[in-house]
Amino acid sequence: MADVEYAIVGGGVVGRAIALALSPQDGEIVVLERCPADRVENQSTRNSGVIHAGIYYRRSERPIKARLCVEGNARLYEFCKENDVPHANTGKLVVATNTREEDYLQGILATARENAVPGVRILNAREVQAIEPNILATAALLAPTSGVIDSAAYLAALQRVGRAHSLFATEVVSIQDNGASFELETQCVGNSERFTARYVINAAGAQADEIARMVNPDCGFQLVPSRGEAAKFYQSRRPSLAMGGRNIYPVPAGFYPDGTHANVPYEEFQSLLRAGVITETVGVHLTPTLDDKGKVANTMTIGPAIQAGVAKDDLASGLYPPAHYLRSVSAYFPGLRVDDIELHQAGIQARMAGQLDWHIQRDVKHSNCIHVLGIDSPGMTGSLAIGRLVAELLVS
Numbered sequence: 001m002a003d004v005e006y007a008i009v010g011g012g013v014v015g016r017a018i019a020l021a022l023s024p025q026d027g028e029i030v031v032l033e034r035c036p037a038d039r040v041e042n043q044s045t046r047n048s049g050v051i052h053a054g055i056y057y058r059r060s061e062r063p064i065k066a067r068l069c070v071e072g073n074a075r076l077y078e079f080c081k082e083n084d085v086p087h088a089n090t091g092k093l094v095v096a097t098n099t100r101e102e103d104y105l106q107g108i109l110a111t112a113r114e115n116a117v118p119g120v121r122i123l124n125a126r127e128v129q130a131i132e133p134n135i136l137a138t139a140a141l142l143a144p145t146s147g148v149i150d151s152a153a154y155l156a157a158l159q160r161v162g163r164a165h166s167l168f169a170t171e172v173v174s175i176q177d178n179g180a181s182f183e184l185e186t187q188c189v190g191n192s193e194r195f196t197a198r199y200v201i202n203a204a205g206a207q208a209d210e211i212a213r214m215v216n217p218d219c220g221f222q223l224v225p226s227r228g229e230a231a232k233f234y235q236s237r238r239p240s241l242a243m244g245g246r247n248i249y250p251v252p253a254g255f256y257p258d259g260t261h262a263n264v265p266y267e268e269f270q271s272l273l274r275a276g277v278i279t280e281t282v283g284v285h286l287t288p289t290l291d292d293k294g295k296v297a298n299t300m301t302i303g304p305a306i307q308a309g310v311a312k313d314d315l316a317s318g319l320y321p322p323a324h325y326l327r328s329v330s331a332y333f334p335g336l337r338v339d340d341i342e343l344h345q346a347g348i349q350a351r352m353a354g355q356l357d358w359h360i361q362r363d364v365k366h367s368n369c370i371h372v373l374g375i376d377s378p379g380m381t382g383s384l385a386i387g388r389l390v391a392e393l394l395v396s
């Protein structure tokens, strides 16, 4: 018999949500996290804090993201209410500033409707002005189920609930399939330990490809890191910086490998993305922050400004200057000035090379191991739905 039933590698929101979903099952659950308990630094604590509505992902291309984002959105609001996690259902505007971008709004609207995202509709310029007077737009898509959350408080709440046993400062360094169980070797403050687990769940974020190779050296998974940087400004500084409390996004942008913007109609954008010719970003957006009671605060964040080709642990070298943020948002937020902008934080996101969707599957050779790979944005929003899916895969 194995020492524990479930060993979850990675104590981010995904690993924790899986632990919570497995809590009703019999057997011991252990979450192994390499960071110390008082300094868990990962994607889950360094993200934009947006609760996504699920409007961007087409079911034909990204069925898992499309489904789990919408499901996760509803589960996340419920979890926050039950566990006192600061959050706010602010809604979100995706703004267009010209006719090409208005065409993008129609494409996003069609996807949102296909995904059954509630309440999504297009606003005209006058309607946008009425609710966000400092935003310049010819039209906008309103997604009422979008919101903001205190990501660190969410991770802490997930750690509190459920019945998993947490080991911090514990790095998994090898995993061996012994037939009836897996033997895991860990390093904790210089000490090596070994134990066995019947099931291994790989939820190691940006390192999930390395964990996958420990289980199955032939798996071929590769995660491509990119850095998302964010800045901030204070709304009370001038009337032209005051916001209506919503997330404000431009239309998504695509980039060729040399960094050139793919200035193409929406359907062409989608086919270039499908073919792997461009990479996509949701664009540099404005996001409210929350006080500890969940009320929208004075600070607004601006980001992410994406840097490709960085190392998985490089949070600091060559950060974008304030002028980059100004250029990125000035078309729809003209009241901002460069000296309003302060650098805020950076986080590393990891996408699966050559794949648009998340990978949540049993290992092809070692079926008692489930890999949860390439959980890029909106992975925090989808986390509770990912947990539900992994628990179902394990007990099926």
Ligand SMILES: Cc1cc2nc3c(=O)[nH]c(=O)nc-3n(C[C@H](O)[C@H](O)[C@H](O)COP(=O)(O)OP(=O)(O)OC[C@H]3O[C@@H](n4cnc5c(N)ncnc54)[C@H](O)[C@@H]3O)c2cc1C
Residues within 6 Å of the ligand: 009, 010, 011, 012, 013, 014, 015, 016, 032, 033, 034, 035, 040, 041, 042, 043, 044, 045, 046, 047, 048, 049, 050, 051, 052, 170, 171, 172, 173, 203, 204, 205, 206, 207, 208, 211, 227, 228, 229, 304, 346, 347, 348, 349, 375, 376, 377, 378, 379, 380, 381, 382
């Ligand atoms: C800049 C940025 C902005 C984002 N914005 C949003 C947003 O607004 N909304 C949204 O829904 N999503 C957003 N995301 C995505 C979201 O943050 C991630 O999808 C989610 O946090 C992934 O969680 P995770 O648990 O898979 O990974 P992580 O949070 O990275 O956790 C993985 C954990 O595994 C641990 N680990 C790694 N290797 C080992 C090992 N060998 N042994 C033990 N432990 C190990 C790491 O220390 C880490 O704590 C954003 C991401 C970034 C980077």
